[in-house]
Amino acid sequence: MKRYEALAELIAADIRNGTLPPGTKLPSVRKLRLQHQVSPSTIFEAYRRLEDRGLVRARERSGFFVLGTGTLLEPKTSMVLAQPAQVDISQLVFSILGAVQDRNVLPLGSAFPSPKLFPLPRLAKSLASSARYIDPWETVASLPPGHLALRQQIALRYLGMGMPQPPENIIITNGALEALNLCLAAVAQPGDLIAIESPGFYAALQAIERLKMKALEIPVHAKDGLDLDALEALLAQHPVKACWLMTSFQNPMGASMSEEKKQRLVAMLTQRQIPLIEDDVYGELYFGNRQPLPAKAFDQEGWVMHCSSFSKCLAPGYRIGWVSPGRFGKQIEQLKLMTTLSASVPAQVAIADYLQTGAYDKHLRKLRHTLESQLTLMNEAILRYFPAEVRVSRPQGGYFVWVEFPEGFDTLRLHREAVELGISIAPGPIFSASRQYHHCIRLNYGGNWDGYYDKALQQLGALIQLQLSGC
Numbered sequence: 001m002k003r004y005e006a007l008a009e010l011i012a013a014d015i016r017n018g019t020l021p022p023g024t025k026l027p028s029v030r031k032l033r034l035q036h037q038v039s040p041s042t043i044f045e046a047y048r049r050l051e052d053r054g055l056v057r058a059r060e061r062s063g064f065f066v067l068g069t070g071t072l073l074e075p076k077t078s079m080v081l082a083q084p085a086q087v088d089i090s091q092l093v094f095s096i097l098g099a100v101q102d103r104n105v106l107p108l109g110s111a112f113p114s115p116k117l118f119p120l121p122r123l124a125k126s127l128a129s130s131a132r133y134i135d136p137w138e139t140v141a142s143l144p145p146g147h148l149a150l151r152q153q154i155a156l157r158y159l160g161m162g163m164p165q166p167p168e169n170i171i172i173t174n175g176a177l178e179a180l181n182l183c184l185a186a187v188a189q190p191g192d193l194i195a196i197e198s199p200g201f202y203a204a205l206q207a208i209e210r211l212k213m214k215a216l217e218i219p220v221h222a223k224d225g226l227d228l229d230a231l232e233a234l235l236a237q238h239p240v241k242a243c244w245l246m247t248s249f250q251n252p253m254g255a256s257m258s259e260e261k262k263q264r265l266v267a268m269l270t271q272r273q274i275p276l277i278e279d280d281v282y283g284e285l286y287f288g289n290r291q292p293l294p295a296k297a298f299d300q301e302g303w304v305m306h307c308s309s310f311s312k313c314l315a316p317g318y319r320i321g322w323v324s325p326g327r328f329g330k331q332i333e334q335l336k337l338m339t340t341l342s343a344s345v346p347a348q349v350a351i352a353d354y355l356q357t358g359a360y361d362k363h364l365r366k367l368r369h370t371l372e373s374q375l376t377l378m379n380e381a382i383l384r385y386f387p388a389e390v391r392v393s394r395p396q397g398g399y400f401v402w403v404e405f406p407e408g409f410d411t412l413r414l415h416r417e418a419v420e421l422g423i424s425i426a427p428g429p430i431f432s433a434s435r436q437y438h439h440c441i442r443l444n445y446g447g448n449w450d451g452y453y454d455k456a457l458q459q460l461g462a463l464i465q466l467q468l469s470g471c
């Protein structure tokens with residue numbers, strides 16, 4: 001890392017942890033020069049980097065000031081404990097998310113970032129050459145567990161995080177969603193009880209519904225993720241067969257557990273021999289200095305199945321994901337062979353080729369900076385246009401914020417009214433088996449941010465004000 005990058009990271013960390021609150025003037029060049037023994041040009045370059053990331057803004061002849069969201073309130077945990085239940089959510093999810101596919105609708109409710117944030121032309125080159133030069137035997141050789149060169153590249157990324165997972169332990173799948181579904185089918189049967197987050201990713205609810213299992217909702221805090229005490233208490237009362245959780249940049253709240261909490265989670269589940277299906281699709285989209293370790297990093301006995309993909313950070317639509325399956329590799333591989341056989345071989349070869357160029361980390365750095373600066377823009381717009389009583393989560397990565405309105409607010413109505421104006425949102429009830437969170441929405445700040453976003457948030461703010469005033 002260059003010196004100005006290291007300095008920018010130090011200051012960004014202070015902004016994130018509140019040591020430098022919004023509105024603060026950044027230290028003078030003279031002070032920083034003495035503190036860090038760096039040249040003025042290094043300091044200016046660091047400040048310019050922070051400005052590009054939307055963390056600070058220069059004011060003419062006054063210096064650089066911290067932008068930010070310090071005045072936004074954080075969501076309260078509002079989950080009401082619910083009994084284990086059959087899940088019946090799919091029709092609601094389908095009816096709401098249909099709007100996201102319409103190109104004319106501004107996708108604040110989407111689960112995807114803008115495709116424009118990805119190096120698609122460079123990937124297309126890899127895809128073209130993989131299609132041209134692919135060894136015909138590769139289609140057979142790449143049957144599960146998958147294309148070796150790709151598994152080696154994924155293994156290298158695990159190694160870089162300090163949590164080695166050898167290539168032979170990695171199974172390539174059609175996106176993370178297939179990996180997650182295969183894991184669930186490998187460890188549980190119809191009628192079994194699965195612990196999930198509340199609010200949580202609706203595809204987990206849909207998988208439980210499809211496989212005729214039951215869901216047990218565990219509360220998630222906006223700041224530090226899953227409530228481990230609640231999980232422990234519920235595990236003592238109910239025969240939970242498996243857990244399906246996101247430990248970093250959780251969808252929909254953006255919440256993350258600390259590494260200490262992840263370690264405690266793994267110990268708690270290992271002791272009870274309960275498998276953990278860990279969904280880590282946003283792990284690479286961190287705003288801090290390094291990727292947070294997933295729970296898998298603390299798994300000594302193989303009870304954690306770590307699932308991820310390239311869909312959110314490199315190659316949407318290529319449908320390439322994977323699982324590091326712990327002790328369940330054989331069952332998962334056989335289920336894969338019995339269902340979709342293999343992920344697309346040209347797509348696997350293309351991604352392996354791209355990763356071998358070494359360009360991925362540079363792309364990720366840029367993507368993270370873009371997302372972080374768009375988070376600032378989103379928060380500024382919320383401050384400007386939404387009523388002061390709304391509460392907003394403060395993710396440290398990913399591209400979702402969770403917005404909480406006063407109790408009684410109807411976000412299904414807000415969704416209907418917003419779609420009329422050409423704006424989608426993701427209303428709270430789709431994130432809960434017991435259809436809670438009627439007063440909450442998830443907003444996506446990973447779109448192709450332009451003038452339309454500000455206008456859309458202004459229009460949304462007007463709809464919110466109208467509903468709150470009783471109209």
Ligand SMILES: Cc1ncc(COP(=O)(O)O)c(C=O)c1O
Nearest residue numbers: 111175176177201251281309311
């Ligand atoms: C939390 C979460 N997990 C998994 C997925 C699915 O990932 P993939 O597109 O790689 O199947 C998504 C996509 O929306 C997601 O938001």
